[in-house]
Amino acid sequence: MYAHEQNPQRRSVILGVAASDAHAVANHLIAHTLRSLGFHVVNLGTCTPVSEFAAACAEHPQAEAVIIGSLNGHAQEDLRDLPAAKASGAIACPVVLGGNLSVGSHKEAAFLDRLRALGVDHILEDPAELPALLDRLHAERKAVARPRAAS
Amino acid sequence: MYAHEQNPQRRSVILGVAASDAHAVANHLIAHTLRSLGFHVVNLGTCTPVSEFAAACAEHPQAEAVIIGSLNGHAQEDLRDLPAAKASGAIACPVVLGGNLSVGSHKEAAFLDRLRALGVDHILEDPAELPALLDRLHAERKAVARPRAAS
Amino acid sequence: MTGGVPLPPLQESVAYIRSLGKEPAAQVLGRYREAGRVAVQPRCGVGGHDAMRELLQTLAAQGEPDILTITIDSHTRLGRFDRARRLAHLSPRELNGYPLVAHGWARGRELNEAVAAPLQIRHGSPDARLMFEVAVASGITSFEGGGISYNLPYSKDVALADSLAAWEAVDRRCGELAELGVIVDRELFGTLTAVLVPPSVSLAVSVLEAVLAARAGVRCISVAYPQGGHVAQDVAALRAIPLLAARYLPGDIDVHAVLHEFMGVFPRERDNAEDLILYGALVARLGGASKLLTKTYQEAYGIPDAEANAAGIRLARRANSPLLGFVAPDEERTAQELEWILAEVAEIVEPVLERPDTKAAVVEAFADGRLDIPFSASRHARSEVIPRRDASGAIRYLSAGRLPLSERTLRRHRDQVRSGAGAAPEMGSLLAELTADINYFPLLFGETARNPDPDALGGPRESRPRTPDRRPRSAAGRGGGDARA
């Protein structure tokens, strides 16, 4: 069951690679895949600082998620401005992160907590998990939106 | 200057490989080389216990040295009967040892002292040093023998 | 931190380089090319200064590479020097390379003096003028990059005109140094985006950068080519380098072929990674490369530790064995690939070189798609080129975009890809097929679900499955693996 079958209105997401990171291949492929599933993908591409994600959120308020890839190990530093952006509401939708999230071949579990502490809402290993997550977020959003509309 | 040029009389040595040791190649080559230099080589070959060296000394009292090879790392154990053979006079001439004298790839200097303590008189690395050592031993022997003959 | 100290005058740096008495990288390369052997070099860079010195010394001791590297961190690459400096202070282990500009040239000299092998700076900076000055002041005379190859794969929005100008400045500086008697080895990053790069795209970009570098005064040029995975194609690409140099460069430029061991998605299991490392090294030797950049069995996991890095160097050096004289590629097949590559490169570069202003022609051609690279990180290339592997594993053009390839060339690629991929693919399946081509080696080794044709290897067909072992092989990289379970 594809995302666009649930919702005839075009769903959109904001996609990009972290500020210091030029790894483009996964970004190309994820953009293509989400588009082929019917999403409108605002792809900011590589080397995208938090401020640019925030600007895209302002431009596309209907975006359901900000999806960030980070391969070069710099996720932590590259998202240093994320807490501010979330606190100010500049980035209001869920932030999804994936890639190779710390430097070195021996990963410690703790760094994921540090990333979550920065305001990352979901950390995925495999881009194939993205559609299901987006659908879940979509459903939750509607569930939250409905009661509010009724009040 | 070859050994046999100094002494027209045929000089002889006893040669062999230690008791537990079957490495034959160096033994073959050393025997050939000493023979080509004019020595009479009593080659006891591989797997020669101290008792066999002693028996050969008894049979060849004119032998100038007992030359033992040990490659398999067992020199220490294979020469365990050497102190007794030397003490009893069963092996009276100098004992020369060469090869790969302890087990393992990381050699400690101490094991050479332990071998000397057993009664090994000379430890050589390269069989090419043998002729010169034999000549030196020969000269020393004559120097010792002459005053005695004079007394 | 010596980063704040002003740069010494060029003459002082030249005197320092002389006083060091180290064999320059250019000379090491020459020595190996003469001998028909391959100089071996790892990538290596960590954030802390002492850690970096220790890393270099450990690699020198355990791996004995011929050339050593200072790999620069991503912040410095992109000119985010403030971030790099901050992390160098606070948390150097979070940096994915050595922030040379932040640490400064005095520390660069310390690194240089810490090891006998010459050093090279490898980075990925669209504008490397400052870094080059710091490198030279550090006494380092081997420097990677180029106005195209360090822009399009490494940044999002730097205009090609700007990066070409910045690199022209670097290359001019090399010319000045050459006049002072210091030959800088300038390596061009033909690896580009590293994933499924068609040989003629890589070599065409390098030819253009080499022409510009030579005009600016560079005397020693290393042309790097990324192993694609197909013996005959890769050997041919390496062998093409001196021929292209003879065709497009002045005769007095010293040109070296350099192989980058496979730069795409690496297998995760140590055995498989090491098979690929050895394979790359053999290809370098067969192709007559002067130098080989090594990978490690931890490549799939992250920046390698020193032990893994040294193991990769030593394994790669086996290709220099005097006992492997009997190993040869399929010469007929290789000659065929070579012919194709030379023709394609000519078709791509000659229209650009015909124009009076080469830099302007390059900028225009990328804007129009007449020059292009797949999977560009930058907006300044169109990435309309879509590569595919053919049935033998060689990299072909599924779509050549707007590259000015001849009808004959295009027809051949169409035929080759079709015979590989069956019927012309639709969009969904194209993505799947492309992903399979990207994951070629993990799939070939049976690491991932889909089991490809194990015969597709480019050598004479080989019908033997990899491991007749029923016992599961242990998981990869020592301690490697991902904590995100």
Add this chain to the structure above:
Amino acid sequence: MTGGVPLPPLQESVAYIRSLGKEPAAQVLGRYREAGRVAVQPRCGVGGHDAMRELLQTLAAQGEPDILTITIDSHTRLGRFDRARRLAHLSPRELNGYPLVAHGWARGRELNEAVAAPLQIRHGSPDARLMFEVAVASGITSFEGGGISYNLPYSKDVALADSLAAWEAVDRRCGELAELGVIVDRELFGTLTAVLVPPSVSLAVSVLEAVLAARAGVRCISVAYPQGGHVAQDVAALRAIPLLAARYLPGDIDVHAVLHEFMGVFPRERDNAEDLILYGALVARLGGASKLLTKTYQEAYGIPDAEANAAGIRLARRANSPLLGFVAPDEERTAQELEWILAEVAEIVEPVLERPDTKAAVVEAFADGRLDIPFSASRHARSEVIPRRDASGAIRYLSAGRLPLSERTLRRHRDQVRSGAGAAPEMGSLLAELTADINYFPLLFGETARNPDPDALGGPRESRPRTPDRRPRSAAGRGGGDARA
């Protein structure tokens, strides 16, 4: 110490072997032969029991060999069990192997249960009857040796009639086990004295031992051949093994070719040793060997530590790479060597096999020199055979002693050696030349003074010097080296 416990009844051991549920060595070999790949096995043995278990587990973890070994110490080999037992108690580190008989079968089972890979016993005992019983009671079903090959290289004065009878008893026992459903892999030590062994001497001895083993009831025979150093000759020798089996053995015997990585004087520098290790592994694959016995970069120094041993295993396994399908020997040259080898073996073994009592014929032939090996450790072979390398590095007969080779064969060897060594040598120079042939690899790598023809390699001529490096390479084996300075 469980050495004193009486042996369990054979039925109990068979039940134990079943209960272990391990894949037997014979099956591992079959699996690899099917797949056209090479099972990899190290030698390993230390004196202490706990140290041995730890060694096996370390090698299993770090090297992942397909078969593991218990290498037996020299005292036990020669039946000096008292000495072995004494040292096992007092100073196990002074033993050059694991004294299995002293430690006993209960400990043997502990070792067997400590690792997943099947174990093989490698020793060198003219009379191994007791050791075989201990091995079987330990649940170990792969056992090296033979009445000729574990006598002549391993002892001074054991009559061949005695060793042949002792090994016939072992082989009968294998027959009994086969009837109980347990197939023992019996490896024949064709390596002999390891130094310059002409292929037809090695294979002739193995054929005779194999014939005797098959008659006694052995079902699975591994024929080991020692790498000599010449690609075509070594590949041919390995390929000869199934052909000889088809010619001289009953059809229902499972025969495996096994390569022993170079068993002669090893180079001392780690780089050179590793080149030789990889070379051997490639030869094993090209020759279709089911199994490869590995060496280590510490070979020239002494019994290797676990780290070096694991590194040797991993390097050797690269030969199984699915990426090396393009590597092939010179097939024409190999076919030529194969033809020569088959003819020579026939000339040597057929006169013996024609006699009604093969064992008696073997004893007599060695007494007369019609069977012979070079550099015998035993008085029961004449060692009138004198090998030499020809100009290409292949091992030829300088003198074939009294081997019943045809005039045609002898003439060929004379021609081949002459073209290598120039004029016929005198005694003094013969010794020097022989020593140079023995030190072939150290010389080839330039480790020793005399610099030989680097082209003499058996592969297509290779005119490149080894290392264009002017810097001295660091000394060999990690920590290796000799304290006797």
